[in-house]
Amino acid sequence: MQIKVDRVAKTRIQDVDFSNIPFGREFADHMFVADYVDGKWGGFSIQPYGKMMYTPAMLGLHYGQTIFEGMKAYRNANGEVMMFRPMDNFKRLNVSAERMCMPTIPVDLMMEALRELLKIDVAWVPTSTDSSLYIRPFMFATDEFLGVKPSDKYRCVMFTGPVGPYYTTPLKVMVEDTYTRAAKGGTGSAKSGGNYGGALYPTKLAQQKGYHQLLWTDSIEHKYIEESGTMNVMFQIGDSLVTPPTGDTILKGITRDSVLTLAADLGIDVQERRISIDELKSAYDKGQLLDAFGVGTAATIAPIELIGYKGQDLVLPPVAQRKMSQLIAKELTAIRYGEVEDKFGWMVSMN
Numbered sequence: 626m627q628i629k630v631d632r633v634a635k636t637r638i639q640d641v642d643f644s645n646i647p648f649g650r651e652f653a654d655h656m657f658v659a660d661y662v663d664g665k666w667g668g669f670s671i672q673p674y675g676k677m678m679y680t681p682a683m684l685g686l687h688y689g690q691t692i693f694e695g696m697k698a699y700r701n702a703n704g705e706v707m708m709f710r711p712m713d714n715f716k717r718l719n720v721s722a723e724r725m726c727m728p729t730i731p732v733d734l735m736m737e738a739l740r741e742l743l744k745i746d747v748a749w750v751p752t753s754t755d756s757s758l759y760i761r762p763f764m765f766a767t768d769e770f771l772g773v774k775p776s777d778k779y780r781c782v783m784f785t786g787p788v789g790p791y792y793t794t795p796l797k798v799m800v801e802d803t804y805t806r807a808a809k810g811g812t813g814s815a816k817s818g819g820n821y822g823g824a825l826y827p828t829k830l831a832q833q834k835g836y837h838q839l840l841w842t843d844s845i846e847h848k849y850i851e852e853s854g855t856m857n858v859m860f861q862i863g864d865s866l867v868t869p870p871t872g873d874t875i876l877k878g879i880t881r882d883s884v885l886t887l888a889a890d891l892g893i894d895v896q897e898r899r900i901s902i903d904e905l906k907s908a909y910d911k912g913q914l915l916d917a918f919g920v921g922t923a924a925t926i927a928p929i930e931l932i933g934y935k936g937q938d939l940v941l942p943p944v945a946q947r948k949m950s951q952l953i954a955k956e957l958t959a960i961r962y963g964e965v966e967d968k969f970g971w972m973v974s975m976n
């Protein structure tokens with residue numbers, strides 16, 4: 626692949642306070658761009674991060690053909706920059722593409738593009754262990770047409786930016802039993818923009834009641850837990866780690882898979898099965914609901930402080946007491962920053 630490179634005249638890196646990086650507000654100097662025209666990807670370039678021009682009739686703005694990924698690169702203890710399971714994210718981008726009737730983009734092509742991008746913007750990868758370089762590949766329909774049909778043209782862009790934690794405090798989540806995030810046969814397992822857009826209004830209502838995020842339930846009975854706002858969700862019930870199985874209504878989280886793999890490796894009893902609110906409540910009443918947390922690329926491992934359900938708050942044990950999730954989080958961090966052996970082969974060097 627030939628990538629045309631156009632570098633910035635002057636970096637913006639000196640404007641970033643690396644000791645206090647918010648999530649999603651700082652963007653590195655460059656971005657990768659590819660265009661899908663006449664049935665193939667081409668026009669590969671790395672160019673200054675910045676504005677793109679489109680006309681108002683751009684299809685992706687109207688009918689929702691937009692998909693994205695979120696992944697991270699870390700600077701490890703030896704100063705090397707390592708990407709966490711990047712191929713899995715690019716594969717998932719293609720799963721989303723198929724569901725949204727968009728073209729897939731070869732994983733090797735995206736890997737090569739990401740390596741080039743990281744080489745140019747390597748200085749933007751933070752050093753501290755509570756921050757990382759967030760990588761956002763995304764794709765959208767670019768036909769200038771108002772008919773409802775799959776676009777013929779698409780653009781794939783990948784940009785990066787240093788980030789700190791997405792959630793900075795333990796979360797108060799509310800069980801949603803009116804609105805639905807995803808229904809069977811819908812697009813819930815695709816990482817498409819509309820899934821997030823549709824969640825904003827019910828989330829706003831919960832925030833007006835003092836919660837941070839929703840705990841989504843199934844669309845039919847509003848009885849079984851699905852996922853939370855921007856992440857998959859897990860519970861410690863007694864000595865077991867329990868999480869809903871993925872399917873077409875739940876995103877197949879890569880952090881989710883990593884946490885389950887690590888937990889099993891640590892000898893923890895891992896159960897992927899449906900969990901009803903009634904089960905959660907009954908475990909809580911018996912003092913067996915010991916932990917709840919979200920897992921995601923941006924969220925990492927985000928402790929849930931309480932779960933609101935029909936006006937009652939199930940208040941979970943103090944975060945400091947949650948040994949199981951802390952052990953898993955510690956292991957995951959140690960792998961990411963190269964402090965222990967990467968026995969699952971998750972870290973991929975940028976070189």
Ligand code: COI
Nearest residue numbers: 695696855921922923924
């Ligand atoms: C991620 O975890 O990277 C996500 O894509 C969630 C995002 C909506 C912040």
